[in-house]
Amino acid sequence: MSDSIGVAVIGTGFMGKCHAMAWTAVKGVFGDVPRPRLEIVCDSDEPRVRAAAEAFGFAQATTDWQAAVRDPSVDVVSIAAPNEFHAAMTIAALAAGKHVWCEKPMAVSFDDVAAMRDAAERSGRKTCVGYNYVHNPAVQHAVRLIRSGVIGKVASFRVTMDEDFMADGSALWSLKNDAASGYGVIDDFGCHTVSLAHLLVGDIVSVSAVAAKPFATRPSAGGARSVETDDVVHAVVTFAEGAIGTVTVSRSAWGHKGRLDWEVHGPLGTIAFSQERMNELRLYVAEEEPATNGFRTIFTGPDHPPYGLFCPAPGHGLGFNDLKIIEAAHFLRVIGGRESPIYDFERASRVEAVVHAMARSAREGRTVSV
Amino acid sequence: MSDSIGVAVIGTGFMGKCHAMAWTAVKGVFGDVPRPRLEIVCDSDEPRVRAAAEAFGFAQATTDWQAAVRDPSVDVVSIAAPNEFHAAMTIAALAAGKHVWCEKPMAVSFDDVAAMRDAAERSGRKTCVGYNYVHNPAVQHAVRLIRSGVIGKVASFRVTMDEDFMADGSALWSLKNDAASGYGVIDDFGCHTVSLAHLLVGDIVSVSAVAAKPFATRPSAGGARSVETDDVVHAVVTFAEGAIGTVTVSRSAWGHKGRLDWEVHGPLGTIAFSQERMNELRLYVAEEEPATNGFRTIFTGPDHPPYGLFCPAPGHGLGFNDLKIIEAAHFLRVIGGRESPIYDFERASRVEAVVHAMARSAREGRTVSV
């Protein structure tokens, strides 16, 4: 059992199931990682947690997260509970000596983010924040292309993330409209867009944002209730290295289901990506014969690791859940000391700092330094 | 253990790993299917089969397929060995009372296909041929749309499947160029395209095909060696219900990595699909206001079962391997009597008959009835 690792998963919703699927699949796909032992699954909803335990074959199901994060059978904890619990769960797990894989955003307040970052540093344990889009082989290939100078030093960046799950104004008021849940789209989508920005271009140092609530109120049992969180945010940003950029996010953009588009411009070329077509990377390299030059649509394949471990044939396509399997393998290697973290709590806290700066900029109507 | 099922996987290449991943994931994703027990993995290459057993946690690794298909711990056999072994393995597994999930094409000769079909019928066991593209929620949604009359009775169909893994003329002669391996692209891709045609439009009754070998010879250790299989086939077909169609396939089409595009035209609309963008279905419905009518690009999501079991958010995207997980769940339900087979050996043999008719048409230069 020296080559296995005990896993607890807290939360059985969208991301909880996604983590459980990743822990189930990662050893078969990657081969050279420890085998996860599914020790404990935890959720506040008892029938649901029993069903998840049965489906995935977890050894235990519990509604007591504090017991779960301390259980001696557990080496690593997946935290996929609602955002407001991330800080307490994370800090307890780290204190119990566990490695922590936490979903995004890290926390509702930046104080909590900072506390999580500090707890991780003190603990000496490994951490990972689930910005899963950064694990796409297409994105990682873009990072390699940029670092190898293929497009030169990035001068300009754009990123857009749009969905439409809050676009229906007749939908009932929900917790996501409550200020207690966070800022709304700023943290929900903002941290995905900023994690990509930091990875591709470097740290953002200033932001100027505007935010909108397309629906001031939403229907509720007790009549119309005020919407306190924003559904749309547009921001211009500047990077430490001199580039400028835009970040636009909306969860009220009808028709967009999983859009996450970004583009980087350098003096030698351009790279563009669209998550809804997540197996394609578009590259334009300036130094070609103009008459036959154009954006190349590159389908990912075995030339873009670790795609080949999933499928030896290019262009056959990974899916959203496969990104989480890659993230699981990455974190297992980070834990084993074989790979450097991409987004541990320290680096992720800088992403989350930008998100909080965006919220402040939008509120105060001025440019804010991070 | 009444709710579990013993699995053997024969073959550890592209499709063998794909089956193993599907067996590993299916219970967690679907919940309401029996839990596969990974009993035996088999491959002629001993180090490789040991590695696969270790990665996926199979109880046994063996190089003896005959023992594997008869082992009492095994209820269902995945056959992902080279095509020329499908018939012998399948017939032995059925004779031993196992359910059989066989990769495509069923066999190299139609005599073998017929023998497999007859063995399945005699055995009373369940069978499934791995035409995995038919399990895409987008494709299944198209089938529902067609059956519900949204586009009317199909009049015309086109399907194209292109890859480029044989497009390099300087690549060495290989077994895929040997007539003993089959017809080449006709069976390799033909059965994918025809399985979609039969599913969407109904049975094909006549074909007129032309075939090409872009490279007459390929380099080989002993000098240039004749290429005996075709890389490109174009065919026109007619359907039992009166529609006409084209089937075009190539494994020497530079730039195409996983193309599988089809389109159906009916008197009330058109549906189109492209596997390289496998999470999108395009639909045109005639009865709209012309000024605002156009093809709709529908992203699959929870409204297209079983997508929602993988991810509650639409447009986030399934991958190629997810189709095999769906196929595994489908076959488990077929075995459990809860679902009708889509492509058991009987229905698949009619697909393979069309493929063999195409080969004959191309060889004889005339229209051939199926």
Add this chain to the structure above:
Amino acid sequence: MSDSIGVAVIGTGFMGKCHAMAWTAVKGVFGDVPRPRLEIVCDSDEPRVRAAAEAFGFAQATTDWQAAVRDPSVDVVSIAAPNEFHAAMTIAALAAGKHVWCEKPMAVSFDDVAAMRDAAERSGRKTCVGYNYVHNPAVQHAVRLIRSGVIGKVASFRVTMDEDFMADGSALWSLKNDAASGYGVIDDFGCHTVSLAHLLVGDIVSVSAVAAKPFATRPSAGGARSVETDDVVHAVVTFAEGAIGTVTVSRSAWGHKGRLDWEVHGPLGTIAFSQERMNELRLYVAEEEPATNGFRTIFTGPDHPPYGLFCPAPGHGLGFNDLKIIEAAHFLRVIGGRESPIYDFERASRVEAVVHAMARSAREGRTVSV
């Protein structure tokens, strides 16, 4: 006036207006061609021909085509009348010593095509058939790329032309459903697809076609009336140089408005084009680093003559009518002896022969040599 040329246009419908617009614009755009003098416009509908004369500034309007084609002020005649008049008008114009620019298809019967071809040869006058898609700078660039060996010797070709103007089964019976008008989509769209095939790959030598009438009858004043022409044709073809191909055309393909897609595969690469995005050419060249290779979407621009005469900025886009302006300039240069014809009557008659062979193949259910 030595640098001007007298023009007559016969027909004021879709193509007649298109010719008139081209004659009006060509001198300003190209500069180095003779200035067309708009001498005569002719149509059987008197109010309509007067309106056209007024709008375009023709010196005369007439309903007498025989006078028009013989008028001494006229050097070149645009023939854009219904197909059944092409032969008589053309032969008369050539006999009167005029150059002839005739719309496609050349004629309803191949006997007429042959007579037109022979009349042209006897006359020593210049001729041009209006296969206008071949004049797209993107298409001409593809021809140059193929001729320069960029993709090697073409092995496989596909072309599809789809519109939906006959897709509505409740539309009334019209002359296009009458056998007297020709074969239907075979000649209407077939000659566009075959003219591209011949230009890009070389002459077609055999065809095997199937044809369909999605609506056996159409409503008419006197009750349902039989549809005599085909709306859908699918064909496989072989080329003199050894390539194989498909030609699929439909005028009952809901949702397609101006689709004309083609793709050529060679041993070194692929070129693809889609008329609905007529300013883009897609090129895949095999000899690139695989990890960064993909289809390039090339926007046409000044590097693709004569685009730059329309606009100095690439990617700004030509339109359908601009292709006719290019065709007009081409024909003026052919007349002036400065350019070789692309599709004079001799070369076009070989295109039309393929179209007639398709009709015969579909009717007789067998492969037909051209």
Add this chain to the structure above:
Amino acid sequence: MSDSIGVAVIGTGFMGKCHAMAWTAVKGVFGDVPRPRLEIVCDSDEPRVRAAAEAFGFAQATTDWQAAVRDPSVDVVSIAAPNEFHAAMTIAALAAGKHVWCEKPMAVSFDDVAAMRDAAERSGRKTCVGYNYVHNPAVQHAVRLIRSGVIGKVASFRVTMDEDFMADGSALWSLKNDAASGYGVIDDFGCHTVSLAHLLVGDIVSVSAVAAKPFATRPSAGGARSVETDDVVHAVVTFAEGAIGTVTVSRSAWGHKGRLDWEVHGPLGTIAFSQERMNELRLYVAEEEPATNGFRTIFTGPDHPPYGLFCPAPGHGLGFNDLKIIEAAHFLRVIGGRESPIYDFERASRVEAVVHAMARSAREGRTVSV
């Protein structure tokens, strides 16, 4: 001659030729507009102006713009000279009683813009600024859809305009890098993006912009010379009616040749457009059955006036120059009192005010009210 109108065109470059082509074509295409008489073409380069006069058939060629704008044969003046001359030429032409069609941006300084606006108001003559993208039938259809409430009140807007003509850092310093030419991309592209914003959403009231010069210097005869204008600008904006938006423009975005993409989100749907595919409009309407809903790609056609005057068949496609023909027809109707102006100097001056506010915001690093 009562139904004709005398035209002068000042400038024979990109836009000068574009105006001349439009004046040549407009009567034939539209029919019911006065016939333009090409009276005078003017350019400072004598051989060039003579060539233009010959090609287009202008009655006079001159290098004296002051004479041109006062010539009694002239009713309307096209001003397509460099931006720094717009104000003087415009004001002189208006003073001489001419109608003025001026290319964008109106002028280098906002003082000049204001002077032009005031001169127009005093003159009583008609004016038009050449924001030609607003005349696309697809764009005009989007305006109608928005005004009819199809997507509800717009909450969010994005627009991007990218080209790459300044992307090559080794290109020599030119006048476009000189502050005397204006701000750079802010005015060059900014006014296109803002003219679309105002048309689709309403007036912008505040902007927060960042700007970048990817190349601080450019090579020049006398050694490296400072670049004084910006190549990239990103801005967030707010609209009078409450919507928020982004405007991102770059003339150093490799690979983009004529990109001008915009998208509007409302509570009932989304509309999106991309100029590189200028004949397509994408529309998502929320109130559809979710399983078959998606963005519709609408090809423009006769249902989107005035497309049908160019071509009776939808999806065949207009080109960039056709937009100028539509603009010419529009201005002729404005002059004739048959249509309201879209962008006369008064309305255009509000567009240009936003552009100048962007420049100030970027320079001062703060949000600026317009």
